[in-house]
Amino acid sequence: MPTGVALRDARQQLFDAAERVLLRDGPNALTSRAVTTEAGCAKGVLHRHFSDFDTFLAELVEDRIARVEAQQAALCAAAGTGSVTGNLADALTGVFETVAVAIVALITSRDELRAKLRATRPTGVPLATEAVHMIAAYLAAERDLGRIAADADIDTLAPMLIGGGHLLFADRTGPRPDAEAVRRVVTTTMAGAVREP
Template sequence: MPTGVAIRDVREQLFDAAERILLRDGPSALTSRAVTTEAGCAKGVLHRHFADFDAFLAELVLDRIDRMDSQAAALRDAAGTGTVAGNLADALTALFGSVAVAIVALITFRDELRARLRQTWPTGVPVLTEATVMIASYLTAERDLGRIAADADVDTLAPTLIGAGHLLFADRKGIPPEAGAVRKMVTTVIGGVVQGA
């Protein structure tokens, strides 16, 4: 890109480029040079906007977590509609069909990134922790509506669903699991608490 040409929404352009690399090539291929090349800009652009590459990656992770807010709201709004298993299977497929699995691998891969994230996110893996909160909120709403048992342990069910979902989707190079496999996993996990099942 020629010097002096303004780049619109440079942060988003860099984040999108990083996401494409992460999904296509995995965390080991994610370098500042790869990101700026993918974004079609000079390497210095990244360093003008972020203190260093790990600061960029931390902001990328936090930005992608913020994007989960709309998914969490949609899932909460689905409480009382459709089936509990169907709503959860759809939510897990949307979550893990996105960049979430790759971000978990990135956080695991980079020690300095984990250290930076710990400054604002003291426990857990940020994407998975936020996803667990999303699922727990939905399950609580369904419990309040009487569609799952009043004594359902939401605080155990939510991370169980996230962990099992992550394992189903974790093979970045493989074919994503079929919808039936995701629904079977969800039904197995929540089968004992769904009312009328």
């Protein structure tokens, strides 16, 4: 493996390589060697940027959480446009078609990683918890616009939607759920709460 090849934005390339390994081979295959091989760099590159592999993984999770938070801003900006069901189905697909399912599995399978993440995220499962916050913020915005019932229990609906979405996308090796399956989960969960024509 060449050691003199400079990587532009090495951290992001390593994160992207880890994501590819996670999606292709699952959390058990994620090692520092697998990441650097996937990134096409020497193993020392990872250790030059991160103190240890669990620190690398914790920063990977934080990077992916930042993406969910950016998705939250876009989703909330969409409140009042399109349909509530369509917006929620797109949001769930956007979260779970990416690496989110694999990241949650990674977090639950690595004690050291969970311990590092607990320092800044003491409750819930990182990434899944932020996805719940994203959905809750959107539902609140739609409620303020009158497109969701004023008495809708957002604190219950949001985790139900994330849980249902997670179960649809959980089988890493099986076929991805189609758009209609995602829409059915959203429609059923939101039955009685949506107030759009």
